Amino acid sequence: MNLHRILLWLVLVLGLTACSGxxxxxxxxxxxxxxAAAESTATVTPTAVSTNTATAAPTIVSPSPTLAPxxxxxxxxxxxxxxxxxxxxxxxxxxxxxxxxxxxxTATPSPLPPTPTAALATxxxxxxxxxxxxxxxxxxxxxxxxxxxxxxPQVRPGVLGLIVPKTSNVTYWIRSNxxxxxxxxxxxxxxxxxxxxxxxxYGLVVRASEKYDEGIFVLISxxxxxxxxxxxxxxxxxxxxxxxxxxxxxxxxxxRVGVWMEGPTLRLYVNGSQVAEVQDDHFTEGVFGLAVGAxxxxxxxxxxxxxxxxxxxxxxxxx
Numbered sequence: 001m002n003l004h005r006i007l008l009w010l011v012l013v014l015g016l017t018a019c020s021g022x023x024x025x026x027x028x029x030x031x032x033x034x035x036a037a038a039e040s041t042a043t044v045t046p047t048a049v050s051t052n053t054a055t056a057a058p059t060i061v062s063p064s065p066t067l068a069p070x071x072x073x074x075x076x077x078x079x080x081x082x083x084x085x086x087x088x089x090x091x092x093x094x095x096x097x098x099x100x101x102x103x104x105x106t107a108t109p110s111p112l113p114p115t116p117t118a119a120l121a122t123x124x125x126x127x128x129x130x131x132x133x134x135x136x137x138x139x140x141x142x143x144x145x146x147x148x149x150x151x152x153p154q155v156r157p158g159v160l161g162l163i164v165p166k167t168s169n170v171t172y173w174i175r176s177n178x179x180x181x182x183x184x185x186x187x188x189x190x191x192x193x194x195x196x197x198x199x200x201x202y203g204l205v206v207r208a209s210e211k212y213d214e215g216i217f218v219l220i221s222x223x224x225x226x227x228x229x230x231x232x233x234x235x236x237x238x239x240x241x242x243x244x245x246x247x248x249x250x251x252x253x254x255x256r257v258g259v260w261m262e263g264p265t266l267r268l269y270v271n272g273s274q275v276a277e278v279q280d281d282h283f284t285e286g287v288f289g290l291a292v293g294a295x296x297x298x299x300x301x302x303x304x305x306x307x308x309x310x311x312x313x314x315x316x317x318x319x
Contacts, residue, residue: 121312124185124258124269130308132178136160139304142176143290151292159191160304162202164294171217171293173205176307181206182285183312187258187269193301196222196251199241201293202302206259206266207286216283217291218259218268224249226268228278238266238278246270254305262312 121127134142139160145153151172154161164172190202200222208215214232221227224247228239247270248255260267264281267274288309294300 123274124187124260124310125272127185127310127312131311133306133308134176135306136304142178144175144177154301156303158305160290161301162290162292162304163299163301164292165299167294167296167298167300169293169295171201171219171291173208173215173217173289173291175205175208175210175287175289178287178309180285180287181261181309181311183262183314185258185260185310185312186288186307187256187309188290188307189254189256189305191254191303191305192222192251193303194251195297195300196249196253197296198223199225199293199295200297200300201227201291201295203257203291204259205289205291206261207283208289209286214283215286215289216266216280218257218266219291219293220247220255220257220270221295222249222251226270226275228266228268228276230280230282232282236280236282238280239276242276244270244273244275246273246275 136159137157139145139153139155143153143160145155149166150164150170151174152163152165153174154163162174186204186206188204192200192202198221201219203217203219203226205215205217216228216230216238219227221241223243224245225241225243226239226247227237227241230236230238256269256271258269260269263284264279266278266280268276290304290307292300292302
């Protein structure tokens with residue numbers, strides 16, 4: 001019986017050996033290849049099935065490493081890249097409206113006072129620079145000069161002398177070639193000669209025609225008086241002789257004589273002081289000139305140092 005079992009076990013062993021080929025001895029030191037273990041560490045890539053009946057060996061590809069969720073790849077900057085500074089935004093200022101500031105912001109502005117203009121001038125000193133100044137550097141350039149039996153001009157550097165050879169009650173004048181004036185202020189600076197008495201006189205002619213026989217004469221005398229009259233083929237006295245302390249009397253004295261012409265109003269100024277005002281609407285415009293006459297002094301001489309005029313600006317329309 002035992003012999004029969006032994007023979008049967010040997011037949012079984014020989015049959016198994018013939019079916020599996022060479023036998024691999026089992027050992028505790030030889031690892032076993034298990035599909036499950038291989039799938040946990042490698043990926044099997046399927047290959048195309050060939051017509052050959054032989055089975056191709058599987059290709060094993062190692063898996064790519066996977067980045068952890070918290071890892072971020074860092075790219076190196078390109079060599080040509082230029083770093084750009086981030087703009088700095090200043091902190092927003094807080095603005096608090098205080099009661100004082102609120103009162104300033106909501107206050108109604110006060111109207112500005114009107115700016116003074118020459119149109120509102122009432123005195124020669126308010127007119128500003130003159131529109132024309134003749135310093136008498138070339139007296140014959142703007143004045144009609146000639147010698148006659150009544151007035152003899154004398155030209156000196158920077159001054160024009162007027163000499164009256166004989167005494168009389170006639171006042172003579174020479175005309176300028178400046179354009180006619182309408183509303184204007186005309187002024188001349190006179191200096192008396194070595195002798196100056198009584199009604200020896202000098203001054204300005206304004207609003208005159210080019211006929212030499214019409215105009216308004218404004219005169220002052222060596223004894224400190226003034227007179228205003230109009231001559232147009234006859235005499236019209238606008239203000240007869242009257243004394244004023246504004247005139248520097250006597251010889252070698254300097255007097256600044258000016259006439260303000262505005263419409264029918266004419267005002268006389270002597271050395272900056274107004275001494276008279278008259279109304280006359282016979283002439284509205286005209287040329288101006290220099291007047292002289294000898295009452296007590298043969299050869300009476302007066303020198304004109306400077307002549308100037310200012311055009312009076314017209315007031316704005318509607319005012």
